[in-house]
Amino acid sequence: MNPICDQLQHRTRRHFLQDSGVGLGAMALAGLLQQNGYAAPDNGTNKAVAEINPLTPKLPHFAAKAKQVIYLHLTGSPPHLDMYDYKPELVKRDGQACPDEFVKGKRFAFTSGVPKLMGTPRKFAQHGEGGVWLSDAVPNFHGIADEMCVVKSMFTEQFNHAPAELLLYTGSPRSGRPSFGTWVTYGLGSENENLPGFVVLISSGVQPNGGKNSFGSGFLPSVYQGVQCRSKGDPVLYASDPAGMNRDLRRDTLDALRDLNEMQARELGHPETATRIAQYELAFRMQTAVPEVMDITRESKETLEAYGATPGGASFANNCLLARRLVEQGVRYVQLFDWGWDFHGTGPGESIGDGLTKKCATMDRPVAALIKDLKQRGLLQDTLIVCGGEFGRTPFREGRTAGGPNLGRDHFPDCYSMWLAGGGVKGGFSHGESDELGFSIARDKVHIHDLQATLLHLLGFDHTKLVYRFQGRDYRLTDVHGQVVKQLIA
Numbered sequence: 001m002n003p004i005c006d007q008l009q010h011r012t013r014r015h016f017l018q019d020s021g022v023g024l025g026a027m028a029l030a031g032l033l034q035q036n037g038y039a040a041p042d043n044g045t046n047k048a049v050a051e052i053n054p055l056t057p058k059l060p061h062f063a064a065k066a067k068q069v070i071y072l073h074l075t076g077s078p079p080h081l082d083m084y085d086y087k088p089e090l091v092k093r094d095g096q097a098c099p100d101e102f103v104k105g106k107r108f109a110f111t112s113g114v115p116k117l118m119g120t121p122r123k124f125a126q127h128g129e130g131g132v133w134l135s136d137a138v139p140n141f142h143g144i145a146d147e148m149c150v151v152k153s154m155f156t157e158q159f160n161h162a163p164a165e166l167l168l169y170t171g172s173p174r175s176g177r178p179s180f181g182t183w184v185t186y187g188l189g190s191e192n193e194n195l196p197g198f199v200v201l202i203s204s205g206v207q208p209n210g211g212k213n214s215f216g217s218g219f220l221p222s223v224y225q226g227v228q229c230r231s232k233g234d235p236v237l238y239a240s241d242p243a244g245m246n247r248d249l250r251r252d253t254l255d256a257l258r259d260l261n262e263m264q265a266r267e268l269g270h271p272e273t274a275t276r277i278a279q280y281e282l283a284f285r286m287q288t289a290v291p292e293v294m295d296i297t298r299e300s301k302e303t304l305e306a307y308g309a310t311p312g313g314a315s316f317a318n319n320c321l322l323a324r325r326l327v328e329q330g331v332r333y334v335q336l337f338d339w340g341w342d343f344h345g346t347g348p349g350e351s352i353g354d355g356l357t358k359k360c361a362t363m364d365r366p367v368a369a370l371i372k373d374l375k376q377r378g379l380l381q382d383t384l385i386v387c388g389g390e391f392g393r394t395p396f397r398e399g400r401t402a403g404g405p406n407l408g409r410d411h412f413p414d415c416y417s418m419w420l421a422g423g424g425v426k427g428g429f430s431h432g433e434s435d436e437l438g439f440s441i442a443r444d445k446v447h448i449h450d451l452q453a454t455l456l457h458l459l460g461f462d463h464t465k466l467v468y469r470f471q472g473r474d475y476r477l478t479d480v481h482g483q484v485v486k487q488l489i490a
Contacts, residue, residue, distance in 0.1 A: 053193070054221060054223045055190040055193070055223065057188065058187065058189045059460075060461050061460055061465060062462075063460060064458065064460030065458045065459075065460075066423030066459050067332075067382040067459075068191075068327045068332050068333065068334075068383050069184060069332070069383070069384045069385075069386065070334045070383060070386075071180070071181070071333070071334070071336065071385075071386045071387075072320075072338070072386065072388075073165075073208065073337050073338070073390075074338055074387070074389045075161075075165075076161065076341035077164075077341055077388075077389025077411070078341045078388075078393075079356065079409050080416045081120055081393060081438050082137055082356060083135050083356075083417070084150055084152065085133070085416075085434060086124040086135070087434075087437060087438045089437060090117060090118075090120070090395055090436070090437050090438055091119030092119065093437070094117060095118075097114050097115075097116060098115045098116065098117050098396045102395075102437070102439045103115065103396075107159060108159070108394065108399075108410045109159060109410055110344065110398060110400050110410055110411075111394070111398060112399055115396035115402075116402065117395060117397075118352075118395065118397040118407065120352070121352060122135040122352070122356075124136075127145035128142075128145030128428045129146055130428025130429055132150055132430055133150075133430070137364075138360050138363075138364040139364065140364040140367075140369075143372075144421070147375070147421045147422065148419050148427065148428065149419060149420040149421065149425040149426050149430075150418075151420070151431050151432055151485075152430060152432045152433055153415065153432025153443065153444050153446050154388075154392070154415070154416050154417060154418050154432075154446050154448075155413060155416070155447060156391050157413060158173050158413055159413045161209035161210075162211075164209075164391045164413065165208060165210040165214055166210045167448055168390050168448055169181075169210065169214045169215070170214075170218065171479045172479065175210070176218055177218045178216070178220040178475075178477070179218070180333075180452065180477060181198040181215055181333040181335050182198065182218065182220055182224045183466060184198070185332050186220055186468070187456075187461055188459065188460075190330065192329050192330035195293065196227035197332045197333065198224065198226045198227065198332065198334075199226065199227055199229055199331050199333070199334050200215045200226040200227065200334075200335045201228075201229060201319040201334070201337070202319075202337045203338045204338055204339040204340045205339070206339035207337070208337045215335055219470040219471075226335055229294060293322075293325050293329050294322060296311050296321050296322065297311045304321075306369040306372070307320055307365070308365050308369075315362070316336070316363055317366035319336050319338075320336070320366035320369065321370075323336060323370065327379060328379065340359055341359065343408050344400065345397070345400075345401040345409070346400055346401060346408060347406065348406060351406040351407055352409070353407060355406070374422065380421070380422040380423075381424075382422075383423055384424070384425070384455065384459070385420060385421040385422050386420055386455065387420075389418075392412040392413070392415055392416020393410065393411070393412050394410040394412040395409075395438040397409070398410045414439065415435075424489060424490055425458070425489060425490060427490070429488075431444060431446070431485070431487055432444035432445070432446060447481070450482055451485070452478050452482055453478050453482035453483060453484050454488055456478075457484045457489070458489065463476060463477065463478045463484070464478075
């Protein structure tokens with residue numbers, strides 16, 4: 001007979017609570033003390049509370065500059081040479097055959113033979129007191145240049161979308177590892193017990209290239225994985241009470257399930273049991289908290305116009321506004337994925353000209369509004385903003401578009417740009433440099449693992465010590481690599 005069923009036949013809920021190592025009163029006291037900023041007594045109660053609620057706030061290794069993250073991923077990877085990295089020499093040599101030494105022995109997704117160099121058709125200028133180079137493709141960024149920390153010397157080993165995205169978020173090009181947001185919530189917990197610690201918002205109708213692995217928990221307990229919310233319709237599927245069940249009945253049902261799961265946790269000690277308890281309880285609390293925080297009709301007309309947001313729609317602009325609302329409520333990590341940045345130039349929408357103008361118009365206005373909004377509310381200094389793709393784009397024209405009217409660039413892992421803001425990074429600052437044609441890094445290389453180590457450092461973690469033991473070894477986001485890029489830190 002199942003031992004749990006046998007116990008249930010002979011034990012009441014009162015017996016279980018009396019025999020458990022920690023009573024409900026002790027756990028409630030610890031929770032109240034923590035909520036009011038006091039340390040609960042070190043008598044085992046804290047550990048018990050963390051086991052029942054794995055998202056209980058935790059302290060990092062050292063004082064953090066950032067407390068929360070908004071990561072803006074432009075899925076497909078934007079053409080950095082047409083947005084952030086100005087190359088006058090490449091413009092001068094536009095249309096010339098690419099020197100053999102730059103492409104010999106290299107692999108590209110869709111280019112073969114001798115490609116033609118392609119200087120940007122966009123107009124560049126320096127902006128802000130820091131003189132950050134920005135193109136006319138992102139006009140709204142000109143006004144936030146002094147908040148931007150542009151890294152022009154990023155590189156990766158992956159040149160296909162899914163492996164590159166997985167490497168960026170999980171530290172490995174193969175599926176199965178925990179994502180960056182998962183590591184953050186595992187390390188820090190959440191500051192709002194009624195909302196998920198890690199929220200995912202997706203625009204342009206397409207999932208990220210790495211699929212749910214890009215925001216999954218891998219081998220970490222699933223309570224830390226990203227919860228995908230929709231900006232149109234019910235924010236979370238199946239969170240509403242089904243027909244015939246009211247809130248009181250749902251509460252009674254969850255109480256019974258909790259008792260069973262707590263009994264199983266004592267019997268088997270499996271971490272996913274605690275996860276299940278926490279997820280059931282969180283889902284119950286989310287029923288009222290999530291619809292409220294996801295309702296952008298509560299925002300002023302001026303705020304909606306600043307973001308270009310439209311209530312009832314599903315857009316990147318709406319998601320940027322939702323990201324601000326979520327971090328304002330204590331959500332630890334908000335991930336935005338926006339598909340449509342794969343600028344090969346095989347169609348008008350993928351052209352570096354009008355196509356890039358139209359796509360950037362859906363992005364730079366709400367992102368600029370987000371930065372300004374966070375700053376005005378006093379949230380930017382504690383909120384780390386990250387924006388970029390999974391790799392770069394080539395300094396030459398994509399082979400399939402040769403002779404056509406649309407200009408596009410192929411995948412390029414050797415050198416590209418990303419930018420950060422807030423959360424303790426230097427504003428109005430550019431780090432690293434590519435060579436005069438944009439083929440390789442001339443100064444201050446930053447690998448994906450270096451970026452990960454730096455982001456964790458800003459959140460108060462030594463990336464070599466934020467680990468999780470799995471299958472007999474300790475794993476970390478940065479694998480066995482990564483150095484903190486101290487030049488990026490204010």
